[in-house]
Amino acid sequence: MKLVFAGTPEVAVPALDALLASGRHEVAAVVTRPDAPAGRGRRLVASPVAERAEESGIEVLKPVRPKDPDFLERLREIAPDCCPVVAYGALLPRVALDIPAHGWVNLHFSLLPAWRGAAPVQHAIMAGDEITGASTFLIEEGLDSGPVYGTVTEEIRPTDTSGDLLTRLAFAGAGLLAATMDGIEDGTLKAVPQPAEGVSLAPKVNVEDARVDWGTPALRVDRVVRGCTPAPGAWTTFRGERLKIVQARPVPERTDLTPGQLSAGKNNVYAGTGSYAVELLWVQPQGKKPMSGADWARGVRIAAGETLGD
Numbered sequence: 001m002k003l004v005f006a007g008t009p010e011v012a013v014p015a016l017d018a019l020l021a022s023g024r025h026e027v028a029a030v031v032t033r034p035d036a037p038a039g040r041g042r043r044l045v046a047s048p049v050a051e052r053a054e055e056s057g058i059e060v061l062k063p064v065r066p067k068d069p070d071f072l073e074r075l076r077e078i079a080p081d082c083c084p085v086v087a088y089g090a091l092l093p094r095v096a097l098d099i100p101a102h103g104w105v106n107l108h109f110s111l112l113p114a115w116r117g118a119a120p121v122q123h124a125i126m127a128g129d130e131i132t133g134a135s136t137f138l139i140e141e142g143l144d145s146g147p148v149y150g151t152v153t154e155e156i157r158p159t160d161t162s163g164d165l166l167t168r169l170a171f172a173g174a175g176l177l178a179a180t181m182d183g184i185e186d187g188t189l190k191a192v193p194q195p196a197e198g199v200s201l202a203p204k205v206n207v208e209d210a211r212v213d214w215g216t217p218a219l220r221v222d223r224v225v226r227g228c229t230p231a232p233g234a235w236t237t238f239r240g241e242r243l244k245i246v247q248a249r250p251v252p253e254r255t256d257l258t259p260g261q262l263s264a265g266k267n268n269v270y271a272g273t274g275s276y277a278v279e280l281l282w283v284q285p286q287g288k289k290p291m292s293g294a295d296w297a298r299g300v301r302i303a304a305g306e307t308l309g310d
Helices: 010-022 048-055 069-078 120-126 162-186 218-227 293-300
Strands: 002-007 026-031 036-038 043-045 059-061 083-086 104-108 131-138 148-155 235-238 241-251 262-264 269-271 277-285
Touching: 002 010, 002 048, 002 069, 010 026, 010 048, 010 083, 010 162, 026 048, 026 069, 048 059, 059 069, 083 162, 104 162, 120 131, 120 162, 120 218, 131 162, 148 162, 218 241, 218 277, 262 293, 269 293, 277 293
Parallel strands: 002 026, 002 083, 026 059, 083 104
Antiparallel strands: 036 043, 104 131, 131 148, 235 241, 241 277, 262 269, 269 277
């Protein structure tokens, strides 16, 4: 088939690579978000998908809005058979959805209908799920509600951050998306409507969602830290300043600390929760680089009874 691939961040690049390497389909163009300011100089930088497409000599389309007439006209001129999508980042209007004969097929990082929305991997970890995966589905105007072509499953490991898990899903999902394109082309794959039961939502995780509540159990604190790493980053406060919790570890044998209470030893530092303590393995004080919890504790000289949070 002739394809137009839509995607923006680094997590979409493995899928583009898989389609380029398949040899079976032609990636005629790529659709991505416009260049965005980045770094200290805030200079405009192309998306990772745009950079990979340009390296491969593929036409890159960067509409401000997918309903822009010039973009729609160019898409009609290309006349793709199908438009595979991975984390494009903009809402596609009906007029765009109708252009390719086989529609727009999205790779979503959950086992639909679970975790529909912008942050499925973060929510799966924070909810304590043991299994997740990726799904390919036909995009319709509802939120990730279209019929599903295929899925792959992935175990959520006890120490997985959302970054760890998303990286594995990006590569597993790349193969799934390529196989989905093959199945659509040869007519062996039909999309199946999602069940009405089991729907859960995964809205974008904001900074306030990432604030650690030390009154919750240690396992919940651990899930919030892992689910919010690398972004937006779990955080708390210490002496009135923000402290990012980069990595923590539940320690069931420490039950002597109240929620948020700190206890520092020579080589470690613990914080109490609503159940047992967690060890603060890596933290990042405001305006500084990440450091080990023990190094941070030695630097601030924690006083007896000091706590994290309000």
